[in-house]
Amino acid sequence: MQNVDEDTITQIVLARHADATDPRLKQIMTSMVQHLHAFARDVELTEEEWFKGIQFLTDVGHITDDNRQEFILLSDTLGLSMLVTALNNRKPRECTESTVFGPFFVENAPQYQNGDDVANGAKGEPCFVTGRITGIGGEPVPNARVEVWQADSDGFYDVQYEGVTSNQGRGMLRSLADGSFHFRSVTAESYPIPHDGPVGRMLAALGRHPWRPAHLHFMIEAPGYERLITHVFRSGDEYLDSDAVFGVRSSLVADWQQHAPGRAPDGTEIDTSFRTLDFTFVLNQAGAAVRSNAA
Ligand code: BEZ
Ligand code: FE
Secondary structure (H helix, E strand, O other), rough: OOOOOOHHHHHHHHHHHOOOOOOHHHHHHHHHHHHHHHHHHHHHHHHHHHHHHHHHHHHHHHHHOOOHHHHHHHHHHHHHHHHHHHHHHHOOOOOOOOOOOOOOOOOOOOOOOOOOOOOOOOOOOOEEEEEEEEEOOEEEEOOOEEEEEEEEOOOOHHHHHOOOOOOOOOOEEOOOOOOOEEEEEEEEOEEEEOOOOHHHHHHHHHOOEEEEEEEEEEEEOOOOOOOOEEEEOOOOOOOOOOOOOOOOOOHHHHHOOEEEOOOOEOOOEEOOOOEEEEEEEEOOOOOOOOOOOOO
């Protein structure tokens, strides 16, 4: 008969996986059990603490619905999302780095032509964005699908407003023959991730803030290239070194130049300050051998 005690339990649990038919599932669950048990031993987890953890995860589940994904926020704030992104997006150092997807992407955002205003009523200082999409060799990538989404000057995405049904601060456009694209929008501002739930309480208990530095989200797809999901961050933002979800890569930080009122790049006269941002996105070839861009 097995004697289940603190020294034997890990091996006894793992032995029960012997008949698992999916080898990858077996590998993942074996490692997870080993790490969970090691963690409990490491901190000498008390029964009270274990139950607090169960209650916390229950709260995370209860607040989660179609619009609020607290488990992803938990993964994001523990750095797991960014780690999984990094593990799965190793590429040559010349390529634009990937970062977290986030919860505010919306399918079927409106299609725009180059030069259009994707703000579509979102509040904020005007911002004129130009970009260029190339491959590693510098070759332009025409007709790439460029999805952009962003927060407004109050730090909210359109989907966070009750009753806002039109898409604001998001859209899809195509790169031109020379790989370039350009659009007008508003200047994205830093914002706190949703923190009125258990993850917010966890952050507060850990002495952490919920803020993300200002950024634009991009998802870029073109035949023959790997899909790129990334951000462009605004240099000078106070949260660049303490992003609540650990998404900042220094190569993704750019100057969003501020200009006095006057003639904008699209020829219009603007009576407030406005910004310009220019960024080149370098796509990895599809199916390219994986090389790390670390080191
Ligand atoms: C975002 O950038 O949209 C985001 C990412 C992770 C958690 C919350 C928001
Ligand atoms: Fe965001």
